[in-house]
Amino acid sequence: MKRFLKYSLTAGLLVAASALAQAPIPGYAASAGIASKLSVRGSLQGLQVFDLRSQVRNEVIVVQAEIQNLIEGDSRLYYRFRWVDSGGMQVGDGEVWKPLLILGRQSQFIKGTAPGPKAVDFLIEMSAEPR
């Protein structure tokens, strides 16, 4: 009985580990790395972030994301950047939600600049509705 339990537990752990390793990438992100930088509220209505890059300019982080509308219908995206310091605390007062109309099968860039040199990491908060 003990041996059976031991094998069952090991098998369960292995299945869980492989499930984690092969966690499906959400449809709104082109890769798991991009998905980790997004905080999405509900469905993104066919929108997908397929490129995300950042660089430091004049001591502040500048982030650029390319968003593609994968469907024929237009979508209205609402987004904002959230910036945190090295201790994980929010930098600044929080950005305003910005609306962006993305036509069917169109791609658009969004860009964000950190509010100061204290910001070392970011998250893009997104929400979308059909036009």
Add this chain to the structure above:
Amino acid sequence: MRIIKLSICALLLAGCAVPEPPPRDVSQPVVRFTRQTSYGDSKAVETVTNQFGSTDLQMIAEKMVGSLLEHPAITGRPTLTLSSVKNKTSEYIDTKSIMNSIQTQLVKSGKVRFVRSMDEMQSGVDELQRQNQSGLYKSQGKAKMGQMTAAKFSLEGEIVSIVKQSVSTKDVFYKMTLKLYDVEEGAIEWQDEKEIRKTTQR
């Protein structure tokens, strides 16, 4: 063995216990005249009308601050001052409020220092004169005359709008332009624009 069984039953029963529902109809410590008013998200997108609104102000300020922060012109924490922003639109827009938002975010970034603008100068001069000419203050700790720091750069701008209207559609296009002038040289060191289109259909 019996004790173990009883313990397990007790644990299961404890686990199944339903938490007491929160009390309802409890009033909140708020004085309200109507239930229609509520506090909302100050950062939400406002589309009540197509006139210049809070979202436009915040988006303009964010765009300008972001663009300026990543520009090498402000390397070395230079001194800036606010100059005029002309409102060339057909509606009333508090351009001072836009510039105040930009100034606040730039000051909080720690990348620049602001000195008194033309509008703020008189109150500064009054305070200096009070400390130096009233004879009320001891000399130690008194702010000295002639020690103000001059601005290296000044921020100037303008906002314009184009309005088109038909029977069913009204389209408003705003464009805010901001320039950073080197005061000594008179040269533009940085310049950017923010465009906003708002369309209303009946």
